[in-house]
Amino acid sequence: MSKKPVVELNHVTKRIGKTTIIDDLNLQVFPGEVFGFLGPNGAGKTTTIRMMVGLMDITEGEILIHNHSIEENFEKAIAHVGGIIENPEMYKFLSGYDNLVHYARMVPKKISKDRIHEVVKLVGLEERIKHKVGNYSLGMRQRLGLAQALLHSPSLLILDEPTNGLDPAGIREIRNYIRQIAHEENMAVFVSSHLLSEMQLMCDRIGIIQNGRLISVESVRDFVGTSSKQKIRYHVSPLDQAVELLRSTYGSVVESVGDGFIDTTVSYEGIADLTELFVTHHIRVYGIENIQSTLEEKFLEMTGGEK
Numbered sequence: 001m002s003k004k005p006v007v008e009l010n011h012v013t014k015r016i017g018k019t020t021i022i023d024d025l026n027l028q029v030f031p032g033e034v035f036g037f038l039g040p041n042g043a044g045k046t047t048t049i050r051m052m053v054g055l056m057d058i059t060e061g062e063i064l065i066h067n068h069s070i071e072e073n074f075e076k077a078i079a080h081v082g083g084i085i086e087n088p089e090m091y092k093f094l095s096g097y098d099n100l101v102h103y104a105r106m107v108p109k110k111i112s113k114d115r116i117h118e119v120v121k122l123v124g125l126e127e128r129i130k131h132k133v134g135n136y137s138l139g140m141r142q143r144l145g146l147a148q149a150l151l152h153s154p155s156l157l158i159l160d161e162p163t164n165g166l167d168p169a170g171i172r173e174i175r176n177y178i179r180q181i182a183h184e185e186n187m188a189v190f191v192s193s194h195l196l197s198e199m200q201l202m203c204d205r206i207g208i209i210q211n212g213r214l215i216s217v218e219s220v221r222d223f224v225g226t227s228s229k230q231k232i233r234y235h236v237s238p239l240d241q242a243v244e245l246l247r248s249t250y251g252s253v254v255e256s257v258g259d260g261f262i263d264t265t266v267s268y269e270g271i272a273d274l275t276e277l278f279v280t281h282h283i284r285v286y287g288i289e290n291i292q293s294t295l296e297e298k299f300l301e302m303t304g305g306e307k
């Protein structure tokens with residue numbers, strides 16, 4: 001990517017006592033992209049985020065936001081950041097709108113009424129914004145928190161586990177809004193989670209953190225898209241003939257054979273090739289399932305099977 005990063009972490013290390021919690025972390029997030037910071041509980045996500053917003057000292061290395069060091073030039077760096085780190089404080093007896101007005105008065109930058117309306121629209125709360133926050137669902141409160149974080153038009157949005165505690169509908173909503181905001185406002189979004197399934201739907205790139213170390217950074221498109229290998233399950237009959245055909249044609253493509261199905265590891269094009277091979281050899285194909293991406297495999301390995 002040739003664009004300049006909004007935020008960069010250079011050799012960031014955090015030690016508490018003799019324990020290294022974050023170990024030589026390097027990453028960059030660019031305008032308009034949603035970067036997922038994925039890792040199991042205790043991996044170091046919150047610690048990293050706390051350092052990014054200046055809530056915690058960095059032992060070694062630096063964090064730059066628009067080239068301003070968060071430690072040496074805090075005011076300039078933090079002016080570009082919006083975030084929901086811990087649960088945002090809201091007054092339940094006030095309406096969503098009054099909460100935003102109240103918050104707008106507290107931030108150093110002048111915030112216009114138009115901007116308030118704009119963020120309300122961005123998070124889809126137009127119809128309920130005049131209602132009391134006490135009557136909001138958790139999902140609506142999260143969206144109001146998002147609106148609050150966006151008020152001063154940050155170029156970096158940091159969200160720590162934004163879908164925690166939400167039901168599936170709430171998760172879908174917040175996910176869609178996050179994507180939309182990143183793309184419409186050309187904002188860099190840094191979002192942490194311990195759920196791969198969620199990250200794959202929300203993010204453009206995913207960095208996997210384990211025991212304080214970044215073990216991989218991958219573009220989601222490469223995983224759900226066309227360039228990497230996937231585990232594909234073919235439900236076919238007769239099974240023996242199908243296995244024999246695959247082995248004689250492609251050798252190592254067969255991973256395992258189950259009751260009525262064959263698991264294979266193939267590229268995107270390979271899915272079509274294998275299907276064609278079956279059909280031209282009069283093998284009946286009853287189903288083709290995508291059972292695992294390589295990213296999922298990596299993550300499962302790392303978390304010991306926990307998703």
Ligand SMILES: Nc1ncnc2c1ncn2[C@@H]1O[C@H](COP(=O)(O)OP(=O)(O)OP(=O)(O)O)[C@@H](O)[C@H]1O
Binds near residue numbers: 016021043
């Ligand atoms: N103040 C502290 N003193 C000692 N160890 C700490 C301190 N804060 C965090 N840790 C340890 O650092 C590691 C990383 O914690 P952190 O909260 O950043 O993980 P996380 O990935 O955000 O996990 P979770 O999803 O559970 O919030 C954990 O092993 C934690 O026990």
